[in-house]
Amino acid sequence: MKCFSRYLPYIFRPPNTILSSSCHTEADIISTVEFNHTGELLATGDKGGRVVIFQREQESKNQVHRRGEYNVYSTFQSHEPEFDYLKSLEIEEKINKIRWLPQQNAAYFLLSTNDKTVKLWKVSERDKRPEGYNLKDEEGRLRDPSTITTLRVPVLRPMDLMVEATPRRVFANAHTYHINSISVNSDYETYMSADDLRINLWNFEITNQSFNIVDIKPANMEELTEVITAAEFHPHHCNTFVYSSSKGTIRLCDMRASALCDRHTKFFEEPEDPSNRSFFSEIISSISDVKFSHSGRYIMTRDYLTVKVWDLNMENRPIETYQVHDYLRSKLCSLYENDCIFDKFECVWNGSDSVIMTGSYNNFFRMFDRNTKRDVTLEASRENSKPRAILKPRKVCVGGKRRKDEISVDSLDFSKKILHTAWHPSENIIAVAATNNLYIFQDKVN
């Protein structure tokens, strides 16, 4: 298991925060983190509807130890609070998900979504500007035509780099329920958006129509037993996608089979272990995230206490199950009281699909090496912020004698939770969102 060190204690804090490190405004809480396909850019979305994009610095011979530092590249307000007048409901501006499109020209494109509306943003650089207009002066004011005696050709001159983000498409009014996932298809022409009961397929060019490909809303809402919790397209097969449910099941659908994919092609479910049955079994079995491996061979699911890896060719049980924080199993009642049992943790693969990572409480996050079967618990905290420090593995003491460096279950801070993490597509660089702070760690071997 490689050790992760802090090469740079990069902690993101919005510039308008004047509170101390222990306080923050609700709007600053990071709600999604995503690397782009090359890993050059890292996007974060927050509860205030803002998107902040970081760009990795180019390597330089002069500052080898600062190689690969991520700096703020662009910040923009993606979504604003809205009001649904028909239902008298406020629509939160919180960014639920960001997904990058593969780069096809000099500009970058990403999708960002709140509960109801998906937007396609174009992020482009401008490092030249035209000068020498005839009808305008240098400040842009119109000149009196009678004062113009000569004509000149405007020329492009270099300027300070400016990064601008413009909304190119707005995909609205297609979801009755709250959007939980978006996923870009491998054809790069379509994407899907999923809410609690329906999944819609969009074409990037068309904003006033979408195809409904999954609809699990029962005719009688009293018979509702499960909702869709996450959905993702297969990384290579543009006809295949999966969606997870609140009952702990995963359905794989093939869009070639029918227009409405209500009947799944594959159904992944693990029989419940009777010894683990408890009062809150149904809640903790709800899947909060589903991710295809980069190879497309496996899917990973996260429920409240475990991460599971499934082989697409075997539906009756996962091939691997990892306990994230099993010591919480006896605390479910308290976690229900403080609402923590409803937390939706995400999970990520590393570039080679050999390591998986997910978050926990007390600003802990866990990594599991699938090959060596070793796991490690690390902490994202300011105390680990010394440059070139190595992150020390942490351990939770479940009972009996607590060793010196261990922390007991009752001392865990449940307000500090790591729900969102991201892994660079090819290198061992990880981004961990801890409430309103973003930590970026890199493997010291690199």
Add this chain to the structure above:
Amino acid sequence: MEVQKEAQRIMTLSVWKMYHSRMQRGGLRLHRSLQLSLVMRSARELYLSAKVEAPELEMPLPAGHSPDPRLHPPREAEPTAQVAPPDGEPPSPEPMDTQEAPRAQETFARCSPRPAKASRKRRSSSLNGSGDAGLVPSKKARLEEAEEAPSEIPERLQPPPAQAEGAFPNLARVLQRRFSGLLNCNPAAPPTAPPACEAKPACRPADNMLNVLVRAVVAF
């Protein structure tokens, strides 16, 4: 008994959470509401099974009284907590709600406990006898309750009219009318702390409430 108390505590807590989830930005979350209803169902099953296992702890039922475990003679008149089936409700603009509204009304009629005003007199003399009469509230009494109940709900528990409608108007009204009494038990409790009102006679019997609540939750 412990199990019963714990189950009731969890049911009460769940009701509280359901009520407060209405107030949060973005409106009711379907997934969260479903999870809360699942917990309430499990708590109800646990409560009922614990009750069946410990019959000697139950109050002796009067002769002729219905053996239905859901029936409990209310110990105190609590008009705010009584049922007020949405008789005069306007049809909801949401297509899914128009389908559910008549069903919800049926459900309320089935599980409805005695109306407040008409039964106050009756209750003191009817502990031993007319349990069945309580199953069929008079229309007149229902209408009186419907007028009475909103005024008795404290100001702070009444959401602004715009918010009370929202995406799930039936559920909103059910919660507002039925559980304001329950929520009154512990007005100062933070949302995360379970209101401890099992000891107070003003609290509604769990079964009736839960039956309706579970259906109401799913019915939106």
